[in-house]
Amino acid sequence: MRRMIPALVIGLAGCAVLVWLGVWQVHRLAWKTEILDRIGTRLAAEPVTVPRDPDPARDAYLRVLEAGRIEPGELHVYTSVPSEGVGYRVIVPFRLADGRLILLDRGFVPIAEKDAPRRLGPIRVRGSLLWPDETDGFTDPPDLAKNIWFARDVGRMSAALGTDPVMLVTEASDDAAAPLALPVTIDIPNDHLQYAVTWFGLAIAWAGMTLYWLWRIKRRTD
Missing domain, CATH: 1.10.287 (Helix Hairpins)
Structure with missing residues (x-):
């Protein structure tokens, strides 16, 4: 025993x-x-306007509908879309009706359209607020000379474009020639x-x- x-x-x-x-x-x-x-409930909710003081912990994935203006300036984030191939996300400064300036992720363009002219001025956008967590110790720094970024870094991008550190990811807009929208989806395992x-x-x-x-x-x- x-x-x-x-x-x-x-x-x-x-x-x-x-x-x-x-x-x-x-x-x-x-x-x-x-x-x-x-998150699913937020993405399925009726859109609202961007809160006065957006908070990442409280307002991430919040669905919004805003009328504003696209200001000059673009940042291009290298990415790929299974159905489209390799290209760029187009990030622009977006002036809200109340005067605030935030980041707008307009969507995807192929490599050949990286520097093509795109609509500026008034636009109506429906989408979701997002603070992407895409950077880590292995993320390459942006190639500023070629305007190529390798992740959506809200802090650095907002500093580069002079906006508030808030990103609206387009779901749809009234721009018929807009880049291919890449709406926010739930991709958390x-x-x-x-x-x-x-x-x-x-x-x-x-x-x-x-x-x-x-x-x-x-x-x-x-």
């Missing part, structure tokens, strides 16, 4: 850790599902159910291995 104690301790400890990891993933699943539901099943499955396997180990010890003892 004494020889079985270490095996029993290791088995119980391993099962406890694996079950805890599975439970943690279940909690993460509930947390992520709530976030995705909240939610794999926590799979992870939970994996951890619980490992816990069952660990328990089975422990029982087999204990059986082997008992047989040798007998």
Whole structure:
């Protein structure tokens, strides 16, 4: 019996850790599902005007409808669209009716249309507010000489165009010749159910291995 104690301790400890990891993933699943539901509700809501003091934590994915003016100046973000190939997102300064200047992501153009003339002046835009998290330690800095950016960096882009650090991503507009709109979609992965099943499955396997180990010890003892 004494020889079985270490095996029993290791088995119980391993099962406890694996079950805890599975439970943690279940909690993460509930947390992520709530976030995705909240984002989905915002993207499906009737559009409103841009809040007076937009806040990333409160207003991300908020659907808005604004009439304003596109001011001169463009930034081009290198990207690709499966159905269109490689090209650029066109980011411009957008003057709201109340005078504020924000960033407007007009959508996608092919490489050949990077420097093509585009509509300036009055426009009506429907879209969603977004503060994209696209930069990290591996993101190349923008090539300012060629006006090519490699991520939507709201802070640096707003400084470059002299706007508030707020981005409106176009869903639709009244510009028939506008770039191809790339509306905000929910692209946050939610794999926590799979992870939970994996951890619980490992816990069952660990328990089975422990029982087999204990059986082997008992047989040798007998």
